[in-house]
Each structure stands twice: as C-alpha cells, then as structure tokens.
Amino acid sequence: MPPTAHSVQALVHIQEWLQGDLEQVETRMRAIPLTFEPLKTAVDHLLRAGGKRIRPMLVLLTGRLYREADEAMIALAAAVEMLHTATLVHDDLIDGSLLRRGIPTLNAIWTPAATVLTGDYLFAYAASLAAQTENVRVMAIFARTLMTICEGELRQQFGDRAAMLDREDYFRRIYAKTAAMFELATEAAAVLARAPEPQVEALRRYGVDLGMAFQIMDDILDFTGEAQVLGKPVGNDLRQGLITLPVLFYLEEHPGDPVIDRILAGSSGDEDLIREAVERVRNSKAIAQARAEAEAFIRRSQSYLENLPEGPAREALRFLGELVLRRDH
Amino acid sequence: MPPTAHSVQALVHIQEWLQGDLEQVETRMRAIPLTFEPLKTAVDHLLRAGGKRIRPMLVLLTGRLYREADEAMIALAAAVEMLHTATLVHDDLIDGSLLRRGIPTLNAIWTPAATVLTGDYLFAYAASLAAQTENVRVMAIFARTLMTICEGELRQQFGDRAAMLDREDYFRRIYAKTAAMFELATEAAAVLARAPEPQVEALRRYGVDLGMAFQIMDDILDFTGEAQVLGKPVGNDLRQGLITLPVLFYLEEHPGDPVIDRILAGSSGDEDLIREAVERVRNSKAIAQARAEAEAFIRRSQSYLENLPEGPAREALRFLGELVLRRDH
Numbered sequence: 001m002p003p004t005a006h007s008v009q010a011l012v013h014i015q016e017w018l019q020g021d022l023e024q025v026e027t028r029m030r031a032i033p034l035t036f037e038p039l040k041t042a043v044d045h046l047l048r049a050g051g052k053r054i055r056p057m058l059v060l061l062t063g064r065l066y067r068e069a070d071e072a073m074i075a076l077a078a079a080v081e082m083l084h085t086a087t088l089v090h091d092d093l094i095d096g097s098l099l100r101r102g103i104p105t106l107n108a109i110w111t112p113a114a115t116v117l118t119g120d121y122l123f124a125y126a127a128s129l130a131a132q133t134e135n136v137r138v139m140a141i142f143a144r145t146l147m148t149i150c151e152g153e154l155r156q157q158f159g160d161r162a163a164m165l166d167r168e169d170y171f172r173r174i175y176a177k178t179a180a181m182f183e184l185a186t187e188a189a190a191v192l193a194r195a196p197e198p199q200v201e202a203l204r205r206y207g208v209d210l211g212m213a214f215q216i217m218d219d220i221l222d223f224t225g226e227a228q229v230l231g232k233p234v235g236n237d238l239r240q241g242l243i244t245l246p247v248l249f250y251l252e253e254h255p256g257d258p259v260i261d262r263i264l265a266g267s268s269g270d271e272d273l274i275r276e277a278v279e280r281v282r283n284s285k286a287i288a289q290a291r292a293e294a295e296a297f298i299r300r301s302q303s304y305l306e307n308l309p310e311g312p313a314r315e316a317l318r319f320l321g322e323l324v325l326r327r328d329h
Numbered sequence: 330m331p332p333t334a335h336s337v338q339a340l341v342h343i344q345e346w347l348q349g350d351l352e353q354v355e356t357r358m359r360a361i362p363l364t365f366e367p368l369k370t371a372v373d374h375l376l377r378a379g380g381k382r383i384r385p386m387l388v389l390l391t392g393r394l395y396r397e398a399d400e401a402m403i404a405l406a407a408a409v410e411m412l413h414t415a416t417l418v419h420d421d422l423i424d425g426s427l428l429r430r431g432i433p434t435l436n437a438i439w440t441p442a443a444t445v446l447t448g449d450y451l452f453a454y455a456a457s458l459a460a461q462t463e464n465v466r467v468m469a470i471f472a473r474t475l476m477t478i479c480e481g482e483l484r485q486q487f488g489d490r491a492a493m494l495d496r497e498d499y500f501r502r503i504y505a506k507t508a509a510m511f512e513l514a515t516e517a518a519a520v521l522a523r524a525p526e527p528q529v530e531a532l533r534r535y536g537v538d539l540g541m542a543f544q545i546m547d548d549i550l551d552f553t554g555e556a557q558v559l560g561k562p563v564g565n566d567l568r569q570g571l572i573t574l575p576v577l578f579y580l581e582e583h584p585g586d587p588v589i590d591r592i593l594a595g596s597s598g599d600e601d602l603i604r605e606a607v608e609r610v611r612n613s614k615a616i617a618q619a620r621a622e623a624e625a626f627i628r629r630s631q632s633y634l635e636n637l638p639e640g641p642a643r644e645a646l647r648f649l650g651e652l653v654l655r656r657d658h
Contacts, residue, residue, distance in 0.1 A: 033476070039483050090449060094442040113423040116445055117483045120419060120452070124475035127456055131469040139468050140460040146453035147362070154368050154446045 011323055014316045018060050021069045021077070025056045028078040032125055042118055046085060054214075055080045055185045057320070062189035062203055064313035072133045072192055079129035079142070080185045086122035087149055087181075089115060094157065095240055138188045145184040152176020156242070161264070164243040165251070171212070178218070179211030186210075202304040209301035210321060216294040217327045219244035223282045229329045235278040238263055245293060249286035291325075298325055340652055343645045347389050350398045350406070354385045357407035361454055371447055375414055383543070384409045384514045386649070391518035391532055393642035401462045401521055408458035408471070409514045415451035416478055416510075418444060423486065424569060467517045474513040481505020485571070490593070493572040494580070500541070507547070508540030515539075531633040538630035539650060545623040546656045548573035552611045558658045564607040567592055574622060578615035620654075627654055 015022070029047055034040040056077035063073040093115045123146070130142045156173050163169045186207030190200040222237045223246050237244050241263070251260060259277045267273055281287070298321040308314050344351070358376055363369040385406035392402040422444045452475070459471045485502055492498045515536030519529040551566045552575050566573050570592070580589060588606045596602055610616070627650040637643050 034480065036480050036484050036488070038487055039480065090445055094445060112441065113486055114483065116419055116423060116448075117479050117486065119445075119449075121476060121479035121483070123449070123452055124472055124479055128469065128472035128476060131465060131472050134465045136460060136463045136465060136468075139465075140457065143453055143457035143460050147450060147457060150446050150450035150453055151363065151365050151368065154443065154450070155365050157442055157446065158367055159365070 010319055014057070014061075014319070017312065017316070018057060018064075021060045021074065022053065022056065024069075024074045025053075025060075025077045025081065028074055028129065029082055038114075039118060039121065042114075043122070046089070046122075051081075051084075053081065054320070055084055055181060058182060058185040058207065058210075058317075059189040061313050061316050061320070062186045063193045065190075065199075065203075065309050065311070065317075066193035066195055072135065073189065075129050075132035076138065076188055076192055077185075079126050079133070080181065080188070082122055082126035082129055083142070083146065083184075084181055086119050086126055089119035089122060091153070093119070094153070133188075133192055135192055137191050141184055141188050141191070145180050148176050148180040152180070161241075165248065167245075167248055170243070170245055170248060174212060174215040174219075175208070178215035179208045182211030182214065183207040199308055202308060206301045206304040206317065209297045209304070210324060213294040213297035213301065213321070214324050214327075216245055216290055216297070217324055220246055220287060220290050220294070221327065221329065223278055224287060225329065235274045238274050238277055239269075241266075245290040246281050246286045249289040250281045250284050253284060253286065254280075295325060298322070339648055343386070343390075343648070346641065346645070347386060347393075350389045350403065351382065351385065353398075353403045354382075354389075354406045354410065357403055357458065358411055367443075368447060368450065371443075372451070375418070375451075380410075380413075382410065383649070384413055384510060387511060387514040387536065387539075387646075388518040390642050390645050390649070391515045392522045394519075394528075394532075394638050394640070394646075395522035395524055401464065402518065404458050404461035405467060405517055405521055406514075408455050408462070409510065409517070411451055411455035411458055412471070412475065412513075413510055415448050415455055418448035418451060420482070422448070423482070462517075462521055464521055466520050470513055470517045470520070474509050477505050477509040481509070490570075494577065496574075496577055499572070499574055499577060503541060503544040503548075504537070507544035508537045511540030511543065512536040528637055531636060535630045535633040535646065538626045538633070539653060542623040542626035542630065542650065543653050543656075545574055545619055545626070546653055549575055549616055549619050549623070550656065550658065551575075552607055553616060554658065564603045567603050567606055568598075570595075574619040575610050575615045578618040579610045579613050582613060582615065583609075624654060627651070 026047075030044070032040070032043055034043065059073065059077040059080055060069055063069050063076075069077075093112055127139075127142070130139050133139070152173060153176070156177070159169075183204055184207070187200060187204035190203040195203065219237065222234055222244065225234055227233050233239075238247070243264070247260065251257065254260075257280070259273060259280060262270075262273055263277055302318050302321050305314055305318055308317075355376075359373070361369070361372055363372065388402065388406040388409055389398055392398050392405075398406075422441055456468075456471070459468050462468070481502060482505070485506070488498075512533055513536070516529060516533035519532040524532065548566065551563055551573065554563055556562050562568075567576070572593070576589065580586065583589075586609070588602060588609060591599075591602055592606055631647050631650050634643055634647055637646075
C-alpha cells in the first residue's frame with residue numbers, strides 16, 4: 001500500500017493543526033543551556049536532522065483530547081522527543097551505525113567517548129524537560145520507560161541467541177525498543193491533561209499497540225524499503241544478527257533455510273549472504289504475514305480510542321494508525 | 330596529616346548514628362527491578378564494591394538538621410549514590426580504566442556496549458529513585474546536576490588543552506566533576522527537609538565547597554597515595570593527560586619543566602616519564618600548596634554552617650570537612 005493522496009493530505013492537515021504547538025516543541029528542544037561549543041554544534045546537528053516527530057505529535061494529540069496545549073504539555077512533548085534522540089545516540093554507538101536519517105551519526109564523526117557523553121547529556125536534558133512538567137507521576141513514568149528501554153537493549157545485545165527465534169521474545173524486544181516510548185508519550189500526556197483514570201489506561205494501551213505496529217513496519221522496511229528513502233542500508237537487522245518478525249515468519253515456512261542458518265551461526269558480516277537473505281524474505285509471504293500482525297495491532301489500538309472524547313484529536317489519533325501501516329521510511 | 334585516633338573514632342560515631350538510615354539506603358539501592366540476570370549480576374557487583382558512601386551521608390546529615398529521615402529522604406540518598414555510580418560506569422569506559430576501588434571495572438570485564446547500557450540503566454534507576462521523593466524541585470536539581478557533570482566531562486575530554494593550564498579552568502572542571510554532585514546532595518536534602526530558603530542556600534554552598542576540597546584531595550592523592558590503598562595506580566591523571574592542581578602549582582615554581590612538558594606534548598603513554606613526573610611533583614612544595622587550597626575550601630564550607638540548627642548533625646557536617654582533609658584514599 002503506497003501512501004495515497006488522501007493519507008498524505010490528512011497528515012498535512014494534522015501537522016497544520018498542530019503547527020503552532022510543534023514549533024514551540026522545536027524551540028523548547030533547542031533551548032539547551034549549552035556553553036561548550038563543540039557539543040552545541042553536535043546537538044544542533046542532531047536536532048536539525050529532524051525525524052518524523054511522531055512522538056511529540058502523540059503527546060500533543062493526546063493532550064488535545066482534553067484541552068489546548070499549555071507550557072507543561074509542550075515541555076512533555078519536547079522531553080519525549082529528547083529522550084528518543086538520546087537513545088538513538090547511544091544506539092548508534094552500540095550498533096556501530098554510521099548513518100541515521102541519511103546523515104552521518106555522531107558516532108561516525110566523533111569519538112565513542114564524545115558519543116557516550118553527548119547521549120548522557122541529552123538524557124539529562126530530557127529529564128530536565130520532564131521536570132518542567134512539574135508532575136511527579138509523569139517523571140516516574142519517564143524513569144520507568146528509560147529502565148525498560150535499557151534492559152530491553154541489554155537483553156537484545158547479550159541475551160540468549162536461541163531465544164531470538166521465539167515470537168514472544170520478539171514482541172518483548174520491540175515493546176522495550178519502541179512501544180514503551182509510545183506508551184510514555186500517550187500515558188504521560190493523558191496524566192498531564194488530567195484525563196479520567198480509565199482513559200489514561202486506554203491511551204496507555206493505545207500507545208503500546210501503535211508502537212508495536214510502528215516497529216513491525218520498521219522491521220518490514222528493513223527488507224522491503226529503499227536504502228535511499230530509509231536513509232540507511234537495507235538488511236541492517238540481519239547484518240547485526242538481529243532476528244525480526246519477517247524472518248520468524250519466513251523460518252516457519254522454510255525451517256532450516258541454509259542462508260538464514262549461516263547468518264544465525266555468525267556469518268552476519270558476509271554481504272552476499274545478507275543480500276541473498278533479504279531477497280528470500282522479501283519475496284516470501286512472510287512480508288504479508290508480518291504486515292497482517294502490524295494491522296492487527298493497529299486495529300486493537302484504534303479500539304482503545306472508542307470511549308475517548310470525540311473530535312479532531314481522536315480522529316487524528318485513529319488516523320495515525322493508518323499512516324503507520326503506510327510507512328515507507 | 331595521617332588519620333588520628335580521634336578522627337577515626339568520630340567517623341565511627343557518625344556512621345553508628347546513621348547506621349539504620351544507611352542500611353535502608355543500601356536496601357533501597359539494591360531493590361532494582363531487574364529481571365535480566367547478567368545485568369543483575371553486574372549491578373550487584375558494582376554496589377557490593379561499596380565506596381565511602383559520603384554522598385548519602387551528606388543527604389542524611391543535612392536532613393537530620395531538621396527531622397528524622399523519612400522514606401523520601403532515604404530515596405534521595407539512594408538516588409544520589411546511584412547517580413554517582415552511573416557516572417563512574419561511564420567514566421571508566423571513557424577513560425579506559427580497568428580498576429576502580431581495587432576491583433576490575435565493568436569496562437574491563439564486559440564490552441563497551443554493555444557498559445554504556447548498564448550506565449544508562451543506572452541513570453534511569455537514579456531518576457526513578459529521585460521520582461520517589463515526589464518532589465518536583467528535587468528532580469529538577471537532579472537533572473541540572475547531570476547536565477553539569479556531562480558538559481564538564483566533555484569539556485575535559487575535548488576542550489582546549491592549553492586551557493588546562495589555567496587555574497580557573499581547573500576549578501570549573503572539578504566543580505562539574507565532583508562538587509556539583511555534593512551540591513546536589515546537600516541542596517536537595519535541604520529542600521526535601523523543608524529548610525528555610527536561606528538555609529537551603531547555605532547548605533548548597535557548603536556542599537559545593539566540601540566537594541571542591543574533596544576533589545583537590547583526590548588529585549593530591551594521585552601523587553602521594555599508595556596504589557594499594559587507593560585501589561588504582563598513582564599518576565593516573567597525568568597518564569590521561571589531565572592537569573590537576575598539584576601540577577599547576579609545580580609549574581608555577583618550575584615553568585617549562587621538561588618532564589611535564591613532554592607529557593603535555595602527548596607522551597602520557599611513557600610510564601618512566603609518568604613515574605618521574607609523579608616523583609617531582611610529590612617532592613615539591615606543590616603538594617602543601619594544593620593542600621592549603623583544600624583547607625581554604627573546607628574552612629569556607631564550615632562557615633556556611635554557622636547559622637544552621639545546632640546539634641549533632643551540624644557537628645557531623647563540620648567534622649566531615651576535617652575528614653576530607655585527612656583522606657588517604
């Protein structure tokens with residue numbers, strides 16, 4: 001499903017609707033009290049690289065279910081995106097990635113030590129933005145989310161390789177990697193907007209399921225995407241020895257596939273092998289099966305919206321799910 | 330000045346007085362909600378390694394000026410020590426240090442990726458403990474402190490080498506490296522204990538000056554200490570190309586000293602040169618001059634205690650300064 005004229009237009013509508021808020025979020029993110037010039041330049045570079053800003057949009061749309069954005073909601077949206085940016089910086093170091101969003105990573109242009117410290121600084125700035133919400137519960141959710149993300153990443157890096165062939169393990173990994181941050185965005189925004197508790201819970205679950213689908217689509221794109229549109233090479237996950245949902249479905253149909261087996265056995269540095277594996281998975285029905293899983297998560301996420309206040313914010317949240325299914329980068 | 334029987338005894342008194350609280354702090358630190366076994370083991374290893382626990386003592390003593398420790402104060406003391414532990418993990422990675430407190434660093438026994446992530450996890454856990462204070466201002470101080478520490482470390486790693494020969498630059502570095510965390514301990518504890526604002530400010534300044542002296546003594550011990558007592562080799566700072574106060578004083582007396590010059594020019598990997606430099610500084614009057622600076626900070630820190638509530642907590646805080654001047658590790 002390519003993006004349709006309709007879907008692109010609807011995204012433009014959402015962005016126009018939120019434009020004033022999103023600009024305030026950008027301003028807040030860039031208001032880093034940095035005096036050390038090289039770090040300032042590096043952080044500017046990171047923030048200018050942009051990204052989809054889907055996490056701040058989730059915060060703002062959730063807030064708009066209940067009220068206009070205030071200073072605290074802007075701070076929360078900036079905090080979530082800053083936390084996301086900080087995790088990217090350390091991820092790129094850990095993976096040794098040299099490209100992100102089509103531009104060189106900090107890791108590629110700087111030393112590991114600078115990368116560690118810049119990531120730490122951005123964590124601290126995210127915490128400082130979270131503190132600007134002046135909401136203790138929001139801050140506790142923040143801390144819990146970062147713990148989930150770190151433990152998940154450690155599991156992924158150092159956990160039992162055999163466990164990776166288990167679908168439950170995959171879902172646990174992508175929850176920690178992506179869905180937990182979406183959950184943070186919607187749950188914390190609902191708390192801050194003083195939503196009734198059952199609605200906080202519904203929005204929290206909405207965030208989790210949207211995030212699960214978002215990561216499944218990301219994992220599909222690692223096989224079906226175009227390197228130029230993605231801003232990074234395809235087959236990256238296999239190259240890092242990472243088994244994702246398309247591979248799990250592929251292996252169900254082709255147990256003991258020799259190409260995948262060799263990669264699992266440690267030949268993830270062999271580029272011909274990676275290319276061949278990407279071809280095999282891309283041309284199998286595993287892609288459609290994985291997409292069906294993503295769609296199931298989106299449908300469930302949308303079901304959580306049913307009892308929320310009607311209006312454009314709810315429509316936009318519903319529509320974000322459709323956009324996730326139409327991702328091409 | 331070696332530790333006297335009197336000073337050791339007084340420290341024992343303070344520790345006995347705080348024992349119940351300190352045990353609660355340890356329990357709180359170890360109550361990490363970890364399910365991933367290798368990480369759990371690594372964190373246990375780190376926490377068992379101990380340390381002086383001076384930062385939790387500062388929190389508890391500051392709190393005791395006003396009231397008995399409650400759950401929030403215990404959480405703050407644990408949060409400060411956890412933040413300190415997290416920074417040590419990343420520091421050891423950045424410095425490539427293999428020993429800390431006489432035992433192998435995480436960096437030495439594990440991979441850089443695991444070390445980055447474990448440090449991140451501990452930052453998150455520190456933030457979670459800070460959130461348990463349920464005090465927004467405390468959390469904001471926390472975030473600000475971590476930003477100060479990271480920016481200082483980046484400056485130290487990547488700043489202008491020539492600036493290192495400037496004494497103001499040295500003081501700025503040790504503020505970020507050490508004194509900011511002491512400041513966090515006393516300021517946040519005073520806020521949590523609902524101290525009157527002028528006393529919060531006095532305690533904040535006390536923390537800064539005590540921390541400055543603590544770091545100067547640390548920098549002196551890097552020349553005069555015994556590797557076995559320190560739990561790490563002497564001359565470590567020079568080995569990392571780091572200029573500290575004893576060297577600055579030494580260079581005032583011996584401008585253009587050829588041994589120091591060669592180290593500054595990049596020969597910090599030459600062990601014979603390091604040994605010779607350590608000998609020269611150790612046998613010069615730079616050590617006494619640096620110690621006099623530390624003493625001046627301690628005297629000023631004690632002056633901030635004058636208008637605080639009288640009693641054993643204030644006596645203990647005053648005495649901590651004396652102990653800092655008598656550090657041998």
